[in-house]
Amino acid sequence: MxxxxxxxxxxxxxxxLLQSLKRLEYRGYDSAGIAVVNGSLEVFKEKGDxxxxxxxxxxxxxxxxxxxxxxxxxxxxSRENAHPFVSQDNNIALVHNGIIENHIQLRRDLEKEGYSFxxxxxxxVLVHLISKYYDGDLHKAVRRALRDVRGTYAIAxxxxxxxxxxxxxxxxPLVLGIGVSENFVASDVTAMLEYTSDVVxxxxxxxxxxxxxxxxxxGPDGNVIYRPPSKVDWSVEEARKGxxxxxxxxxxxxQPHAISETLVGYLGEMEELNIIPHSKLDSxxxxxxxxxYNAGMVGKYIIEELTGIPVQVELASEYxxxxxxxxxxxxxxxxQSGETADTLAACKEAKSRGSFTLAITNVVGxxxxxxxxxxxxxxxxxxxxxxxxxxxxAQLVAMYILAGRLxxxxxxxxxxxxxxKASLRTLPLKVSEVLDRAADFKKASQIFRDARSVxxxxxxxxxxxxxxxxxxxxxxxxxxxxxxxxxxxxHGPLALLDESTPLVAACLPDHTYDKMLTNVSEVAARGSPxxxxxxxxxxxxxxxxxxxxxxxxxxxxxxxxxxxxxxQLLAYYVAKEKGLPIDKPRxxxxxxxxx
Ligand code: M6R
Numbered sequence: 001m002x003x004x005x006x007x008x009x010x011x012x013x014x015x016x017l018l019q020s021l022k023r024l025e026y027r028g029y030d031s032a033g034i035a036v037v038n039g040s041l042e043v044f045k046e047k048g049d050x051x052x053x054x055x056x057x058x059x060x061x062x063x064x065x066x067x068x069x070x071x072x073x074x075x076x077x078s079r080e081n082a083h084p085f086v087s088q089d090n091n092i093a094l095v096h097n098g099i100i101e102n103h104i105q106l107r108r109d110l111e112k113e114g115y116s117f118x119x120x121x122x123x124x125v126l127v128h129l130i131s132k133y134y135d136g137d138l139h140k141a142v143r144r145a146l147r148d149v150r151g152t153y154a155i156a157x158x159x160x161x162x163x164x165x166x167x168x169x170x171x172x173p174l175v176l177g178i179g180v181s182e183n184f185v186a187s188d189v190t191a192m193l194e195y196t197s198d199v200v201x202x203x204x205x206x207x208x209x210x211x212x213x214x215x216x217x218x219g220p221d222g223n224v225i226y227r228p229p230s231k232v233d234w235s236v237e238e239a240r241k242g243x244x245x246x247x248x249x250x251x252x253x254x255q256p257h258a259i260s261e262t263l264v265g266y267l268g269e270m271e272e273l274n275i276i277p278h279s280k281l282d283s284x285x286x287x288x289x290x291x292x293y294n295a296g297m298v299g300k301y302i303i304e305e306l307t308g309i310p311v312q313v314e315l316a317s318e319y320x321x322x323x324x325x326x327x328x329x330x331x332x333x334x335x336q337s338g339e340t341a342d343t344l345a346a347c348k349e350a351k352s353r354g355s356f357t358l359a360i361t362n363v364v365g366x367x368x369x370x371x372x373x374x375x376x377x378x379x380x381x382x383x384x385x386x387x388x389x390x391x392x393x394a395q396l397v398a399m400y401i402l403a404g405r406l407x408x409x410x411x412x413x414x415x416x417x418x419x420x421k422a423s424l425r426t427l428p429l430k431v432s433e434v435l436d437r438a439a440d441f442k443k444a445s446q447i448f449r450d451a452r453s454v455x456x457x458x459x460x461x462x463x464x465x466x467x468x469x470x471x472x473x474x475x476x477x478x479x480x481x482x483x484x485x486x487x488x489x490x491h492g493p494l495a496l497l498d499e500s501t502p503l504v505a506a507c508l509p510d511h512t513y514d515k516m517l518t519n520v521s522e523v524a525a526r527g528s529p530x531x532x533x534x535x536x537x538x539x540x541x542x543x544x545x546x547x548x549x550x551x552x553x554x555x556x557x558x559x560x561x562x563x564x565x566x567x568q569l570l571a572y573y574v575a576k577e578k579g580l581p582i583d584k585p586r587x588x589x590x591x592x593x594x595x
Contacts (some may be wrong), residue, residue, distance in 0.1 A: 068083035074120065095156050175192070181213065271408035330358065361378065
């Protein structure tokens, strides 16, 4: 996955391109480059992040340029494999996000025709292909070249003697920003927010020509399409760090707002939301990856508890290749970015198996919003840090809303629905109370100072929350962390627990509380340092735990939210203590648009 940008206008070209690329660094940061049109093509690329590129750039003139920040997929991170790629005659430069699946065959064919290659990438194949079909009209050449291509892409191309950027999209995001005598191109709106909030989303199969004076969008058949711009209501400040040391911390602290914003549109009319099929619902599936999968797992417990509908949660990457054909009336896809390749493919697969698909996502206009039959938007605002925090919490809120909606349909328990709504209204405040205790989490994070491995355990709806706690810990602190259902400990993992392996246990009030106490005591007896997360007023922890985190009392149904926030803070402080690059953990990228 990578980030692409383009600019056509009279601002300082390198400044706009670099600024926009910096906003997209969450999409990849192993190499970067820009191409500027100035009578000829001036191309600069570097291995490393945007700052490395910026340090090497001379002053540049020009009204049109494109840029790229890369997360390596085809060829390792290197200057040679960095974008933009340039045609042999130095006439065309191209940046690309996605994968050209038939690039090996295309490369062989082009080599036979005399083209030579300087990189291992699929993108270089595409620039030569465009060049092959070029007869003075770049848009025509791009459209012709893409007919030979199998795969996914968002591309932007420029040519040496024109003020036009030609862009195209297939299954990778691309947004056009509309300004006054200037226009923008980017993989997502955060890249252009400081210049414009008027955007046009390009759809699969479409191309566009962007110049300082206008933007023309073309359908797959080549005919012009008129699509009015949409207004993005994210402020520039919302997309920045806002005084916090890291985006992750800022985003953790934005959670009360993210919850309120997500609740606002749905709570009042939860029972009427038009997001589920009309057919009888005797089962459903939730498909997602990573953190979104963990949100789905919490959803399973909530939905089953409130509705009695059996819910199967599957990894999108597994579902898409599974052979089962039994009909499932409702399939819910969760993806904060709405661009995760596996989740998109799972959505397509579910539709082809005849299921009604509901997407839960945080990004308006993202690919999944167009793929699914219905959409439930979370309103967490832009999330820059690679580790998902506020988008996860907003996904949990979406799970409660969906559970309430389904409970209404199945005629289950209107008293429960009333209780759920009342509890949800208090949730932003409860999460603020957790955040007020951040200093406690910082202190408790000492338990991990010398740990190389750590276990997170919980039961019932807090079991998946501990999976998420473990994922957060490993993702940003690089400590090996395992999430386990507490009852599973003695079936294997107990063998790993000793004085050097801390245990984090969620012991919050519900019908499994006593069992949790027993499990924690078993571990403490083996010498593992224990951090217990309990509710205010708990005294059992005093004799068992080495460290205690206390959370404000909430409706037990909502404890995954307050617990989830606590675990995010814990992971954050461990990573901070270790001086790690919290917002951009090694080897990871924010949205994973390749398999
Ligand atoms: O955009 P998505 O929600 O589809 O992303 C899925 C995962 O890649 C993502 O949740 C990943 O696990 C997070 N970086 C974890 O913090």
